[in-house]
Amino acid sequence: MESTTFPIAPLLPAIADSLAAHPRLVLEAPPGAGKTTQVPLALLDAPWLEGRRIVMLEPRRVAARSAAMFMARQLGEDVGDTVGYRIRFENRIGPRTRIEVVTEGILTRMIQDDPELGGSGSGGVGLLLFDEFHERHLAADLGLALALDVQAQLREDLRIVVMSATLDGERLARFLDAPRLSSAGRSHPVQVAHFPARREESVEAQARRATEQALAQHPGDVLVFLPGQREIARVQAALEAASLPLGTEVLALHGELPVEQQSRVLQPAPDGRRRVVLATNVAESSVTLPGVRVVVDAGLAREPRFDPNSGFSRLDSVAISQASADQRAGRAGRVADGWAWRLWPESQRLEAQRRPEIAQVELAGLALELAAWGSDALRFVDPPPAGALAAARELLQRLGALSDAGGITAIGQRMLALGTHPRLAAMLLAARNPREQALAADLAALVEARDPLRSRSDALAERWRALAAFRQGSLPHDASRAALASIDAAARQWRRRLRCEASAPAEVEAHELGDLLAHAFPDRIAARHPLDPLRYALANGRTAKLFDDSALRGEPWLVASELRFEQRGDALLLRAAPVDESRLRRDFPERFVEQEGAVWDADKRALVARRESRFDRIVLDSRPAGRVDPAQAAQALTDAVRELGLAALPWTENLRQWQARMVSLRAWLPDLALPDMSDAALQATLDTWLRPAFAGKTRLDALSEDELGEALKSPLDWSLRQQLDRLAPVRITVPSGMERRIDYALDHEGAPQPPVLAVKLQELFGLADTPRIADGRVPLLLHLLSPGGKPLQVTGDLKGFWDRTYPEVRKEMKGRYPRHPWPDDPWSATATHRAKPRGT
Incomplete structure (x- = not known):
């Protein structure tokens, strides 16, 4: 396919010219414009690049492979020649590769390992492209912050381009001090409708009904957005059992699929048959699906959120943003007029943009990366919350990854090299021999996975024993075979990463699990209360209780992998394992103090x-x-x-x-x-x-x-x-010449409310527009008062009040307060805080 067939083609020369004149650029282009595959190819021979490499960051593995393969086909080459990709556990880069498509963690490691990115000579990196930046993944924010630091300190010649389909480009351009270019897209009209749910109907059942109806009413393929693999599997099974039009193929698309299955979904059906593609939000903007005319959107996505119970960030099903909903609907209009059916009520309001991960996930990994970089002075689009970052650093000190002064330790460097959450890395490194390494691999898989047991037992040992039984061909009555199979596969992956040749042990003592787990959760090591066998004191200073029927009752020492923190009172120990005190004294001697x-x-x-x-x-x-x-x-x-x-x-x-x-x-x-x-x-x-x-x-x-x-x-x-007093003053002078107080407030979540100026109406005569603070960016919310100090009107639009509301207020108040001025024309009247003199 020629690059001229893409909507972004007319903009490509301007992109090259901009980067010749300025080292940074913000590029806005809707899905289907061709930015992902055409921009790198167009810039390959730019004079300012001088034959150096282009590295493009893609947030998803599916998209990274797809983009690299598409560009290689355009050049008539194989992947690994001019264009290649690197993702976790897979490398298709060759000696001639000049365009590398990488996923987020790869880019961070590249910059950390070589801050100069190969230098300014041949073979170095000359251009970094951040694709789909609107997804606001933490790793992308960190990668951009590191790249900006490299550009400022070491590589003035490095170019940085941030690309997005839906983003506040103006704000980002200001942040980067960069030009901003926008491309047209390729789209046809899409009719949007809300497909109603039946009473107490699950989202999977609603999606199945909508898909069947869409196939019956409209032409073309159907793309169904679902939050995750579990929902995809359920809907796929239901559709395959349904009476779909003859020849209809039902396909899944998510990041865990084998490459061959992903490639099959991304290519048109060779025999022209209709297809239903059940996809996660990987299909939202990162890849192109041919033939789609109908989108069925569940309005949900799996996104990381900090789970205080586990101490990790977990993937939760959350409502998508309005920007994501619009992007998903646009998928139906790529080839012809389309239809988008939304599976949420029309009355439901969505957030305008996706919230950045940095504001809502656990930050231990980020804090460790910053310590390794050796500087906190990085510029983030949205700075990490100070409280979350401080908590992350406190945890890293407990794990031994940071010194008391905040510098990274030798253990911290080894943890970083493992490429996983610092808690799990600390536990994996604490294993003293191959048997313990294999057991640590099991624990890492168990801690990260959903619970394989249906019972409420709080003993982690029961989960491990169910896994051991599954490996020997039996299945406990309350266990999920699929969950245990997934945990077993994850444990094998951990053993390979650790180069551990030992097999998983067939039997262990319960405290052996806790002895290792204590290195992942040193803040959750717990000692039994001397007078209450269900109550425990935690190493972090909190207290926690066991269930009344706990299998762990009476254990002198425990370590909890999962807690439910209550706002008041004790936390609840949801999952834990016993710990041997002698092992604690051997592994943590510095923590025992007199x-x-x-x-x-x-x-x-x-x-x-x-x-x-x-x-x-x-x-x-x-x-x-x-x-x-x-x-x-x-x-x-x-x-x-x-x-x-x-x-x-x-x-x-x-x-x-x-x-x-x-x-x-x-x-x-x-x-x-x-x-x-x-x-x-x-x-x-x-x-x-x-x-x-x-x-x-x-x-x-x-x-x-x-x-x-x-x-x-x-x-x-x-x-x-001085800046605070000037930009957010305590008082403001009003037209009457008096100073009046400005009231500031925060809502229950700590977000700023509009600042309030309560002032008598007569004191604002002659003022045309609402007063503003913060260099004119923030209007005051006016609480206009009667001469007696009673509220008359609340408004943020003073001009509108004078035009539309004041005549009614004047009519009503003039008789009640005759000794105060109520002019016909408030625009030209003299402001005053006094009543009229007697006799006037």
Whole structure:
């Protein structure tokens, strides 16, 4: 296929010219424009590239293979010649390869291993393309941040192009200080309708009905978007058992399919038969499916979300964004007019854009990458939340990956090389011999997988024994064969990655599982309460309880792989394994300490001196000691606030207003790079800003309101404090000449609310437009008051109020407040805060 047949073809010379003049570019192009396959080929011979390589980042393996194969076919070559790809466990790169399509983790390793990317000479990388950036995967955000740092510090000649189908291109171009180009797409009209669900109908059943109806009513192939493999398998089985039109083929498309099956789906049916393709969101923008005229969209996708129970990010089924829904619908209009049927109510409102992963996943992997890079000063499109990043670093220190100073350790470097979550990497590296390595591989597979047992048992050992039985050809009555087969396959993969030649053990003691698991969850090692066999103290300072009928009742030491944290009271131990104390003392000797110090007494709300024996934050023995040591008091009081929460501090209304101004201005003007002052960030960084304020104190109530204020403001230098007062002022002068207070507020999730100016209506006469702050970017929400201070109107559009609402207000208020001015023309009237003089 010639490149001229793609809608992006007319824009290709402008792309090359832009990159000749500027090292960065934002390219917006809708699905089907040809950006993924035509841009790399068009830039291959650009003079500024000087024969160097192009690396294109693709977020999905299916898309990476597909794009590389398509470009190779256009050149009349095999994959691995001019065009190749690298994905996890697969490398199709040759000595002549100049265009490499890689997945996200590969790019991060390339930059970490060689920050200069081969240098400026022949063989080096001259251009980085970030495709489908709108998916906002964490690895893509990290890759871009690393690339920008390389460009700024080491490789001024490196070009960076960020490509997207649906993205706020203007914001991204401002962030990158880059030109922005937009391409036309290829699309025909698509009729969108909402296909109603029946009472208590599952999404799979609704998708099956919609697909059958679409095949009966419309021509062409049908593309069905479903959240994951499980739903695809169910709908595929239901459709294959249904009476579909003769010859209709039902195919699945997701990232775990073998390459041959993926390639088959991406090619037209050779005999022209109709097809139904059941796909995850891999088909949303990354690949092209020929012949599709109807899209059936479940409106769901599997996206990573932090699961506090497990300590990992898990894939959850979540509602897609409006941008994704529009992209999916557009798939029906590639070749002719099409139809899109949505399986959610028309009244349901979707978020406009997909939220970036960096804002909603666990960040231990990111924190380890940043430590390996040796700098926190990376520029992220959306900065990682301070609270989540601080929690990630605390975990990495427990795992031994970071030093107390925050630098990466030798163990941390080995963990990074394993390419998995730091918790699992720490456990895999802790195995002392091949047998333990094989057992660690089993545990890694079990921890990552969905539960293979249908029973509620909290013993991890029962899951492992079910896996061992499955390997010997038997199946426990409450186990899922498919789940165990998947876990067994994952364990084999882990053994291969570890180069472990030992077979999985056939029998183990329950504590052998816990002894290894403790290295993945050192913060969840737990010791039994001396008076309650169901209650445990955790190494992270929390407490947890077993079920009443727990199989683990009475075990002196446990490690939990899964907990349910409650807002108040004890957490619930959902899954755990016993730990041998002697192994704990051998593996974690530095965590067993004897010390005399100050501890928080919740009943007295003060510090007391104790001599304690501890494992991490678990108190094994405690006895009274002498006087409180002032040197230890500040840390103990800080730990008390960590336990009690920020509400234990002497907040005033003015301080809460200051906090709301900071959080709001940080959201309104991200370029200012203000520190995060949200409750979550403050709670996560207590040692930095609060502990110095407790110097010399032994009681919480000894901290004054003024001292708390200074502590909160300590991260801001003089210039930032001036910026805050200028851009988010406490008061504003209104046309009457008086200063009036601006009220700032945050919602229950900590997001800024519109700033409020409550002012008497007469004080705004002569003001045409709504007052604004933050360099004119944020309008004030006006609470217009009567002369008696009662609310008359709430508006963010003062001009509209004068035009449309004021005449009615004037008519009603003039008789009630005759001593105050109510002019016919508020535009030219003189603003005042006073009543008219008597007799006028």
